[in-house]
Amino acid sequence: MLKEIIRFEFFYRKNRPATYIYFGILFLLCFAAVTSKFVTIGGIAGGQIKENSPYNLAFMTIIMTFFFTFIASAIMGVAVLRDFEHKTESLMFSTTMSKFDYLFGRFFGSFIVMVLIYCSIWMAFMTGYSIGKFLPWDPSWKEKEMLVFNAWSYLQPFIVWGISNLFIQGAIFFAAGALSRSTIVIYTQGIILFVLYQVSDTLLSDIDNKTLSAMLDPFGVRAFSIFTEYWTPAQKNAQIVPLGGVLLWNRLVWCGIGLLILIGTYFSFSFNVVRSSLFKRKNKKTVLEEKIKPELVTIPLVKQFSGFSTNLSQLWTQAKFYFRMVIREVPFIAIAFVGVIQIIVDSFYFDKMYGTSSYPITANVINMLDGFDMFFLIIIVFYSGELIWKERISNIHLIIDATPVKDWVNLSAKFMGMMIINLSIMLLLIFMGVMVQAAHGYFNFELPLYFKSMFTSTLSFVLLYTLLSFFVQVMSNNKFIGFAMMFVFFLVTFFLGAAGIQHPLFMFGSGRLGGYSDMNKFGHFITSFSWLKLYWLSMVVVFFVLSVILSVRGSESLMKTRIKVGKLRLTKPVMAFGIFALISTLLTGCYVFYNTNKINTYQTREESEKEQVTYEQLLKKYEKIPQPKIIDVNLKVEIYPTTRDFTADGYYWLKNKTNKPISEIHIQNDVEHKMKLAYLKFEGGAKENKKYEKQGYIIHTLNKPLAPSDSIKMSFKTLFETKGFVAGGSNTNIVYNGTFFNNTYFPSIGYNNGYEIGDDDTRRKYKLKEKERMMEQNDPIGLSQSLFGDDADYIRFEMTIGTEKDQTAIAPGYLQKTWDEKNRKYFHYKMDVPMCNFYSIVSAKYEVKKDKWIAADGRPVSLEIYYNKGHEYNLDKMMTSMKSSFDYFSKNFSPYQYRQMRIMEFPKYADFAQSFANTVPFSEGIGFIQKISDPDEDLDMPYYVTAHELGHQWWGHQVAEANVKGNAMLSETQAQYSALMVMKHAIKPAMMQKFLKYELDRYLRGRSSERKKEQPLNMVEGQGYIHYQKGSLAMFALQDYIGEDNVNLALRNFLKDWQYPGPDSKNKRYPTSNDLLGYFKAQTPDSLKNIITDMFExxxxxxxxxxxxxxxxxxxxxxxxxxxxxxxxxxxxxxxxxxxxxxxxxxxxxxxxxxxxxxxxxxxxxxxxxxxxxxxxxxxxxxxxxxxxxxxxxxxxxxxxxxxxxxxxxxxxxx
Missing domain, CATH: 2.60.40 (Immunoglobulin-like)
Known part of the structure; x- marks a missing residue:
């Protein structure tokens, strides 16, 4: 009998159109993923990793099990449930078949079909990579050399991970359907699987949780990633991923869980039409009813009420009914429960950095709660279907449809019930957020901020998707087709962006408030958010009106009939409401388009790439033309935070440092930030010879060539203007409170190769040669340039900044004076010694903490921290770090060159700190709100980052390295070492080991994803995982082997010989990493020189x-x-x-x-x-x-x- 049931189930599925639709969708999706430039799965191939590498094929196969979850639930979940839905269970259970044959016949029959559908994945991969080069369109890998075909690379992931995942999912969905006999319970299991995956991802923010994270993930994605996290590109291209380590344990555990679920299902399943209750009820005594003699009764006269008030009453009554119906269901409670569990888990990992969390400030909590959008989406999609189809599934729709209730009332009541559910969840989230804060000992709850976030961003999100889901369900006229249509909609939306259709007018639900910052609040994002949400809400209201018109009422469900009936429903109020919504959609859409495309420039990713290609093709010929260098900067900058504008006018002095006259000066205006050059003139006169408008490149021919060693004054005015709002990539440097930008906004001299495309795969797409990331160490041009650019060495600097009256503006240099003028505040800064051509401007509403550090020679150095009120948590730690750093660096390297040091907080739109001359802008996200609960458990990252940035006052500002390979070893690696030594003398060895463990992990993971080529430390090419993480390990090992004092002696000697380098210095050039290695080798005994070879070379x-x-x-x-x-x-x-x-x-x-x-x-x-x-x-x-x-x-x-x-x-x- 088992064999016959398997055959029956198999042929049932074989004859279902859905089986072939599933197969076709998966095949086309995977085929497109390997042959199209616009569809990607996993996104790990490229660079050195070949597209058809065993690693990439295995990863894509595992990722596809996410998509397959929907199909698995539709096939396995209804294998038994189908009998109950079709009322054939009594027939099936009355035959001679056994429970074992019935259950496992259904299971294995459906499972075989599911495996065959999943074969579409490896078949699509194999077909795509085999014929991709012959297709009429160009795959992204068409010009690349591919690996030799190996069938096992395709089949092994399918057998090892694909089938195991199908078994796990199949067992879970099969059990849910067989035991609950409810479709919503089936889908709930998918949600639980997804939450487990999310939790496993959250746990990875702590390096000690890797094994736990790997074991929690039912799909095996985390286990796969952890098992292969240190694999190099060569390994990924050559090796089949074996089933071992955490991968093996993950598969064994989850396959074991799947087997236990099947066994449990067998013993729990009731092979009876009427299920026995879990708890037996007491037998009730049967009472024989006496025959009741019928009597005549008078039927009361019922008076019917109609009108708008009656409609509202009916609407509210039904809405309450649907609300109560949903929230009392076990699946809904389960979904809410797992969501709460995820919130609790996430709360322990607020912005974790090296295992250290941030304070649960309300800004962090609401950003965390934004992750609940997926739960809202799941609840909306599934329960919209359940509500729309409630009466028809229960076979009472004809009775309900016959009641004297307006057409719009029924649908509106279901929508209102759904929205009450969503609002209840939102209130629950606020409550959970407050509870999380209280549990972590934080009591500044900021309830208005919770409500502002929930009832703007979240409310608009649930409104849009609820109305969309209702519309899809009504139009599909089948609950499961509606679910499938929503799934396809999400896929299409996802791939639209990859296909280059990225305009917010076409991306459903576009318009986000962005991350909340305590400094800048929601900032300027509110404007674009409001208009885009109004546009989309107007559109879905049109959808809702169509849903009311075309909804099924009665027994006729053909679209032709619905259209005829719908014409009768087009009453004046309905028509007026629909037209108003349609007009609103058109008007708001036009206004959005006007802002994004007319008064601002909109570019797709491909258009932006083509612009970079044009820049290189037109202007590369000018790259090595001799140009003068900036020696003096004097600017007046007017910042207008309220309108997010600024102007800068002033002058540069340019000096010819070559040995030949210069007749042409090439000016590069900043096109990346859309700067406008209002005027530009040269002392002595010049005429504009050539202008590349789109590229912002202007060539001026001087009336008199600039002789060697001569200087010329260049005056200019440049403007940054904010007009309306943009489609994406909104500027977060110029903001209402916390403006922070640097000198890249101002004109530079000569060709800027930073505007070129750097990725080799993208360059190959446009027939460009592969680009070397940096010049060789013996390149004379590179040796004459510093890391700060090729248009200046050290400069004289002076700046006046105007800003709003309640803000403080800060730039490098010493404050000469401050004054008020025309309701604005002005600050005049001037540097008394030359500095690097690298400066910033900051403006915000600040509190300030002040202190002093006394140098060894008795010289006082002013220490100031400018911070946002309420962010006092780590000020003492940062101040202590400044003093400790100055103590160590001045004693072991050289005296500090300035009389002040200022740290300025800026909004957490970026998570970094950056060291300019005697100023360090510092993100609120990486220092000011980090929570150091226990020094024996938490790494003091504010202390460390402060020390690192102060280290740059020596490594970068006292010694700037040549613009060649290995340059970051002089600046970033030595700043890492400087901070490590300060930290080493302040924390316990165990915490030092913890830090090094994180550095090792980040280095090994970084080299695993290298797209071009890994370099030794002394040849690093801007690769952060090398000059930061490997640099920390190398320098710590070096001081451990040859002694801290010897390393410091080498650095001290290096500084003595190379301080303030450049063409004007005694060495006539900038230093390289190999210059520094020479000093290290001088202090290293021959028996330990292998350390330098191993770690640096x-x-x-x-x-x-x-x-x-x-x-x-x-x-x-x-x-x-x-x-x-x-x-x-x-x-x-x-x-x-x-x-x-x-x-x-x-x-x-x-x-x-x-x-x-x-x-x-x-x-x-x-x-x-x-x-x-x-x-x-x-x-x-x-x-x-x-x-x-x-x-x-x-x-x-x-x-x-x-x-x-x-x-x-x-x-x-x-x-």
């Missing part, structure tokens, strides 16, 4: 592992610890291809005990010479060991650092 990795740790107590109250380890060493090329090399290194061996708090306590840490793979170390310690190992503090670059230590076990025969 090559890509070297270690594989250290502790195999066994045993100990025994000795008679003299000491303990003998025997540590068995293995060590290997590898050298990698730029793609990650590795080869083993001989190991001959000094490596730490450590033993840990336990202090009275149960925390690890380092008992022994010494370097041992390791020159072979297998090693055994015998160590004597005075306390009982708890764990031990090799390189326990992770000073070396090791991909599997977690196995460096192992728990100590008592040796056999030991005591």
């Amino acid at each position: 090559t890509i070297t990795l270690f594989e250290n592992k502790t195999e066994k740790v045993e100990y025994k107590a000795l008679k003299n109250k000491t303990f003998e610890v025997k540590i068995t380890t293995t060590s290997e060493k590898f050298r990698a090329d730029s793609s990650g291809n590795e080869k083993p090399i001989a190991i001959n290194d000094w490596i730490d061996v450590g033993v840990y005990g336990e202090d009275i708090k149960g925390e690890p306590n380092l008992l022994y840490l010494q370097k041992h010479k390791v020159n072979k793979k297998a090693n055994t170390f015998t160590i004597l310690v005075k306390e009982k060991p708890k764990k031990a190992g090799i390189d326990p503090i992770n000073k070396l670059i090791d991909r599997h650092s977690d196995d460096n230590t192992k728990t100590a076990n008592l040796a056999e025969g030991g005591v």
